[in-house]
Amino acid sequence: MSTSLAEHVDALYSAVERAGPDAFQAALEGIVEATQRSEPAEVSAALERLEPMLARIPLGMGPDLAQVAGAMTDFGGDPASVLATLVERAAGAMEQAARFAELHRAAGLALPDPGDFDAVGETRDRFTAAVQVRGLAGEEEAEDLLQAWYCGDSWVQPVLFMNQRRDVRRALPQRARLLNGVRATREYLGTAGWLEGLLLVLDDEPLIVLDRGFAGTGRGFRVTIGGIGDNFQLHTMLAAALIGHHLPGRAPAPAEVAAATDGPDLTPEGGIRGSWNLVDHGGKWIWNEGRPSDIPHLDGVRVVVLEPEPYQRSWNAGRAYPHMAPLLRIDEPLSPQEAAAWLSRCTTSS
Incomplete structure (x- = not known):
């Protein structure tokens, strides 16, 4: 049994x-x-x-x-x-790992690789002796900081995994503390940078999307997004929702859409082709490497303007977070008058 x-x-x-x-x-x-x-x-x-x-x-x-x-x-x-406890432990581990790096520098020591577990014993002896002789920390604190340095990634990982769920993001405690922790340790802990992206994910976020130079239609749309990890993914999902349905042009291939949404293959053969250039209301490029949270507001709403591609672009992966379910919904087209009013307030891309 x-x-x-x-x-x-x-x-x-x-x-x-x-x-x-x-x-x-x-x-x-x-x-x-x-x-x-x-x-x-x-x-x-x-x-x-x-x-x-x-x-x-x-x-x-x-x-x-x-x-x-x-x-x-x-x-x-x-x-x-377990969410509150895992967040508390992950935040504490990142804070202690940052303190380990700070004291290491203060003691004039080179930072060890947090993934080199064979060096733990040597690092413990060197670090403990250095901080004690300088009065920077006692033996017990030095041990706690050492453990955070070598194990911090593993404590951040479950918070990273769970935050790919919308219900967890909605209930997440200590978001500001986690953000401070990842920004203090992303240089050292690989999972910290990935967690930062999830902490900045938008859910149930309205967008105004305007076609100016892409197809030249002057059309506009109210859109809702959620669970989108970066602007590469936003780029593809917008193209899939608009091109061929509301706007002319080359729509992404089914494999490209699947890679950006819920398909098992995140890196389709041949990569993912760009469809247009995304620009904010001030005329600045919305870089694919950024996130939807980087897009500035105009009267409380983020605005995306569609322009033609300045050059052909492609990339490998459809989405950054395999387990996060993304949302991009076209809520309604704007009337011609509404679209024209929004476009009149948007600066032409230079």
């Missing part, structure tokens, strides 16, 4: 209290296996029981647990039971 998910959680608590690291790892592997065959209610109950452990386990011991807890939300586990 298979061991239940609840029994594996019991084993994990026993391993933390008495049995040691091998038993801890075995119990975690059991949780992963049992989660995949358990009902959502059982997974949610297990997550609730794991939350106190997530809150107190040392950073250096808990990365695998944190990632397992994040993954359990993909098997029906309620993210609400």
Whole structure:
């Protein structure tokens, strides 16, 4: 008879209290296996029981647990039971990792690679001695900072994973603190930069989209977007929604649209071709490398003006976040008078 998910959680608590690291790892592997065959209610109950452990386990011991807890939300586990705790631990880890880098510089030491786990022992000895002799930190604080440096990425990862869900983004606590953390550590922790993109994702965001020079129709549209990770994705999804339906031109191929929305192949053969140039109301290019949140407002609404491509462009990937469900909806066309009024307030691209 298979061991239940609840029994594996019991084993994990026993391993933390008495049995040691091998038993801890075995119990975690059991949780992963049992989660995949358990009902959502059982997974949610297990997550609730794991939350106190997530809150107190040392950073250096808990990365695998944190990632397992994040993954359990993909098997029906309620993210609400662990979201606040995982955010607290991720934010704290980034803050401590930034402090580690600050003290390293203050001590005149070269920063180690946070992914080089073979160097942990040497780094611990060198860093602890250097900060203690200079009175910058005690041995216990030095150890905490060291763990954050080497394990911070793993604590950020489940928050990154969960934030690809709209319900999690809506309920996310401490957004400003997380943003401060990722901006302090994105130079060192790879997951921090990816989390920053998710923290800036717009949901249920209205746009005014105006055709000026692309097809020269002068038409305009009210659009709602959500869950779009960058302007490459916005570019393709706008083209798929408008070209061939409301505007003339070459619409993206089905494989390109799938890569930008919900298809399994994010990098279709031949890449993804650009359709137009996106410009803001002030005449500045909306770079594909940016995000929809970068687009400036005009009277409280972000405005996108469609212009012809200045040169042919293509890129490889359709979307930055494979598990995030994007939305782009054409709500209604503007009347000719409305479109003309909006266009009259938009500066021509130079």
